Amino acid sequence: MESTARALLRGLRRAHEYKYETVLLRNIIILSFTTLIIFSTAIIYFSMPFTNENTINASKASVASNILNNSERYPILLAEDNPDDILITKRAWNKGLIKNRLYIVNNGEEALKFLYKQGEYSNAPTPGLMLLDLKMPRVDGFEVLKTVKRDAKLKRLPIIVLTTSNRDHDIKRAYDLGCNSYILKPVSYKKFIEAINTIQKYWMTMCEIPLK
Numbered sequence: 001m002e003s004t005a006r007a008l009l010r011g012l013r014r015a016h017e018y019k020y021e022t023v024l025l026r027n028i029i030i031l032s033f034t035t036l037i038i039f040s041t042a043i044i045y046f047s048m049p050f051t052n053e054n055t056i057n058a059s060k061a062s063v064a065s066n067i068l069n070n071s072e073r074y075p076i077l078l079a080e081d082n083p084d085d086i087l088i089t090k091r092a093w094n095k096g097l098i099k100n101r102l103y104i105v106n107n108g109e110e111a112l113k114f115l116y117k118q119g120e121y122s123n124a125p126t127p128g129l130m131l132l133d134l135k136m137p138r139v140d141g142f143e144v145l146k147t148v149k150r151d152a153k154l155k156r157l158p159i160i161v162l163t164t165s166n167r168d169h170d171i172k173r174a175y176d177l178g179c180n181s182y183i184l185k186p187v188s189y190k191k192f193i194e195a196i197n198t199i200q201k202y203w204m205t206m207c208e209i210p211l212k
Contacts, residue, residue, distance in 0.1 A: 074128025075101040079111040081136045092196040108139030115154055128209045134163045149178030156210050
């Protein structure tokens with residue numbers, strides 16, 4: 001009877017020891033797993049700011065370089081006959097700190113002479129972008145569009161129609177003739193500046209434009 005009691009007692013002790021070892025092992029596993037998660041999270045957390053900062057800085061440097069290069073390479077031609085709109089465009093250019101050289105002609109005939117380097121424009125640079133009004137004397141914007149987009153050497157020139165006309169017929173005709181964008185002239189000065197800055201940012205910063 002005594003030996004049976006001792007055997008039972010030893011069995012209980014072993015069971016208790018086994019249970020203790022099992023609980024200990026489980027706690028060790030949980031602790032190790034938790035430590036691994038914390039350590040991994042810390043690595044990700046501390047590495048992200050540096051990675052993001054480096055990426056942002058590299059992106060900013062790239063954009064700044066692109067703006068500088070494009071401002072040096074791409075002069076912009078404005079074909080506009082309205083003195084008030086010309087003045088507002090100049091002010092918007094200065095207000096927006098746009099570095100691209102702005103050349104201005106007052107009608108479609110002068111615009112074509114500039115593009116073909118004729119007469120007084122024999123030494124004119126090749127523009128990288130053209131802002132074109134539609135309602136101009138002598139030769140209107142539609143005729144300029146048609147002439148440029150049919151010319152093998154000039155057809156790649158991006159032409160942005162900048163006009164007061166919101167007539168659906170004019171919009172469709174301008175796109176049919178090959179304009180790249182059709183923008184209504186904003187009424188307010190502030191909106192006009194925003195429009196000019198948007199044009200410059202998109203075409204001179206984000207886009208790659210052929211030099212010739």
